[in-house]
């Protein structure tokens with residue numbers, strides 16, 4: 001693979017992936033284009049990942065490091081996720097078993113809050129074996145006047161243009177993410193369009209298209225880990241998850257000022273470079289426009305949405321999640337297979 005410029009060979013140059021974890025998954029490169037290259041909008045309109053370079057979308061946030069945030073938000077308590085190891089598995093608290101059952105659920109990650117200064121101290125003094133920390137803070141008026149000013153100076157014209165030409169719905173939130181080196185957000189999908197921006201450090205993202213749903217084995221929709229792959233990428237259990245061996249991914253390294261477009265329903269695993277400084281990223285989550293008139297053939301993400309709705313309806317109708325598998329097997333086995 002020659003190291004030519006992205007614009008010449010369609011962004012296929014190899015990324016330098018030293019410092020990231022090795023998985024036994026075949027990976028292609030996510031194409032990388034300059035922000036003014038027309039191919040960027042071609043990929044977004046086809047709902048395919050693309051890495052966009054050289055945009056000034058969040059120029060005013062490029063100075064957001066922990067010193068600056070500590071100085072301009074000295075007393076704010078920020079949300080910090082704490083994990084026993086490098087995996088930060090999202091837990092939907094609303095779907096945790098209530099009552100006495102709840103103490104059976106081994107809580108791998110928990111939420112805490114602290115100031116940016118405390119967070120900085122903790123990650124500076126971190127040593128192997130300590131709990132790991134991941135700061136995530138929704139950007140809203142609580143981040144204080146200075147960060148609000150920086151936020152208002154984003155290149156909203158560029159973002160609004162993307163939102164308009166691709167028919168996205170409203171911007172729902174911006175999540176500011178400050179991660180220790182080596183933290184991993186395990187593979188999952190979200191139901192929103194995502195412009196994921198690098199501010200500091202390097203993050204590696206592994207993506208799979210929605211149609212590989214049957215290779216990545218999400219748990220039942222009622223599970224607290226809904227939308228997350230059950231497969232441990234570092235030690236895949238191919239007896240339980242045999243089709244994981246057929247998973248084919250794409251990879252991108254998101255550096256300072258890069259924007260990775262993560263299409264809705266695309267699976268993504270994101271990790272911060274190991275033995276490197278902490279990373280700072282910011283995402284832009286957009287609802288997608290409600291499907292006015294259904295067009296056939298259906299897109300793969302629409303089929304995943306259909307599967308989710310069927311699963312919810314059957315579980316709701318049976319009022320007992322344990323009966324769902326039996327009923328679905330009776331529907332399909334020997335009849336559609």
Ligand SMILES: CC1(C)c2ccccc2-c2ccc(C[C@@H](CC(=O)O)C(=O)C(=O)O)cc21
Pocket residue numbers: 081088089090091134135136175177184185190194196268270271281283
């Ligand atoms: C792991 C963490 C901190 C978390 C804990 C508990 C509840 C929610 C979340 C949550 C949500 C989004 C991200 C950002 C990103 C992954 C990444 O950059 O690590 C990503 O997946 C996306 O932008 O869609 C990260 C997290």
Ligand SMILES: [Zn+2]
Pocket residue numbers: 188189190268
């Ligand atoms: Zn996500």
